[in-house]
Amino acid sequence: MLLEKSPLHAPAGRIAELADQCVQCGLCLPVCPTYALDRNEAESPRGRIAIASALARGLAEPGAGLREHLDHCLGCLNCEKVCPANVQYGELLIETRALLGPASHRPRLLLELVKRPALLRALRRVGGWLGLSLWKNRLARRLPQRSPWRAALLGLPAGSPAAPVRVSDNKNEQPRLALFPGCVASVDDAEAQQAAVTLLQAAGFHVSVLPAFCCGAMDLHGGAAAAAEQAAQQVRRAWAASGASQLLSVTPGCLGTLRRALPGISVLDPVELLAARAGSLHFRPLAQRMALHLPCTQINVARTDAALLQLLRRIPELDVLSLPRPPYCCGAAGSHLLEFPARAAQLRDATLRQAATLEPQQLLSSNIGCRLHLAAGIDQQGLHWPTRHPLTLLARQLEPSH
Template sequence: MVKDLTTHERAGAPADRAGETPAELLQLADQCVKCGLCLAVCPTYAQTQHEADSPRGRIALIQGWLHGELALTDRLAAHLDGCLQCRACEMACPSLVAYGRLSTAAKAHRVAALPAWRRYFRRLLLQSLSDARLTRWLGTIARIVVNSGLAWVLTLANNAPLRSWRRLAVVIATTARRIKPRSVPETPFDLFVGCVGESTQGTALAATLQVCDWLGVAVKVTTQPECCGALLRHNGEIAAAATLRQRCVDQYAGRQLIGLASACVAELRTEPALQNTQELCAWLLQLPWPDAVSLRPLPARVLVHEPCSHRNLLGGTAAVYQLLARIPALEIIPLPGNDQCCGAAGTYLLQHPQMADRLLAAKITASAALAPEFIVTTNPGCALHLAAGLREAGLAISVCHPVELLVRQLPTKASL
């Protein structure tokens, strides 16, 4: 099977090499033999049953465009931009086509063809969302939107992106939390906060530090969190993404970096100097746990959502299940349809809200049928998307990171 290979290994080169020429992209595309095995695993093709919304169809469009046989029309661009970049097709591909690398590089060429003013404002927005100094205020802004009643006003707007922003604001108002820096020179461990960590995973970051304190493991939290560059790269801004990732190299190279967001961990690992990056659940399992003390029981049902970034790029989600299994009495069930993207996909839920909601619908239906108390996921975008959908469906199901369940069940000080 090919799913144990990383994107870096499958492609034989870094996944985001800047400056790939059309000839190099065509060479990548020519690896696709159009066998169609990708159709069964592509979420967008499953929704539309349109060949142009499948991986092999999009590759054919890229080939036609680069050969000059197809014009770069809005319709062609819509089919290409409709890709979630979930990478499920790569896992099913017997020819090991590096679809993610091809798709991202092709998007970079299309972005470069935009008018200068559009490129400028587009990049400005993406860079703002990738700057922790700005995004740490998202929680405050979200609470103002919710408490002022502006969120209710936005529900009246006949505009899908505005409604999506409103939905996210309601959730971010509850997830945001400022994380105090920790200077621990002697520890080899750094906690990766990232650009939107304090806003979208603030409570999970706080829970992580609490669990680390309980285990007696010191971790460093930098005063200047850096972005991994994933958001920019997925939107075709490869050079800007590389600049951000180099800042991560400057700050973390040679140290053990621990990340909560599966997409960030996957992005950081594409950089050779940051191969020491570990996903939190897998890292926690490796730490020494007290033998004489167990976590408090939690008689509840939890559904495990498996993000595409974790399933397809980090070698699977076994560590999540193993970590949750440390909690006595907890009923752990995979969320049905984990092999299909939930529709969050970075900024996709804002850029393509209708398709994002169509993909989310199956998750909401399954959640309603199984009636769990909790849904856990390791991707903050997925968590926001799921939480917003559940709330709109009237389902009182808490969405959180696995570490947030863990911290709830820590023994009291008296039992230690």
């Protein structure tokens, strides 16, 4: 499906302008995970640009068939990285989904639960008391293969969540940082957030913590523009009250949405700051082999993959190996693992096959959605690899300062 540069038949707006940047070269196809899965032009960035252009110009009706190709997109942004015309594909996808509105198959109730960290934490505690981790797989198998609740149960971590991140009083004069906890990450990645605070303070930074709430990423990428803007306004209010000069998130999947909500503000992966002061951090040896999964957002949005490797290689005796690429995406992609669990599982299993070639003792991944998704596959395949955030590992190996 090629994009035709024809005269406008209807108001095109921003979507048509973005689509017209595409030169139809096809360099995006080899790096697109959904094109690799289906070998269908409509499941490629070039095909989706054509669909978006046709919808914006009123040349096509937003039926279920066309809509599905857009909804299948993972938003990994590998296409942007190789595009010679600098097409803003991520922006085009967001604008097109906003034009269409949320999909009918979107698991609204489940997503509302995920976006409410206080409720999610309470339910996780109840699940821990009931021993849910012991029988969740049997319960999940009773649900249909395509059920988002089945995927959610299979991805549920064992045990109760760690306590919310806390910071100790720090009177030094270093630049003030604010950590954004997020929604799911504030519950299931609290240990990594605490690790980030520990490492940053050891490197001489003053860190504060914002309240835990959803940044709006799932709504933004799901076409729920009004809900996404409400979340963005909450981000702006929390940021204004923080008095900080830089905002941090240990979840690369939140960075793009936070930057969109706070244009002109420095929003960073803490790995970037830690790598810049790596000389002040010293680590205990660890003689293990680790497979490092680099989330798409860490490579294409945060762009801290090299900095993370630099930090991990400061741990003496640690053998850390990045997963080969392709595959280019594990399939988690925000709410994609809930909306299209079968497709997400195909991409995840390809990622785990690559990890298995490294024969690791642990698997590291910095995005909570990716890590829960990969852990579910590890559990189902009986691989017995512990999974954790790289910052958690770094904090555990950190030598205390004297």
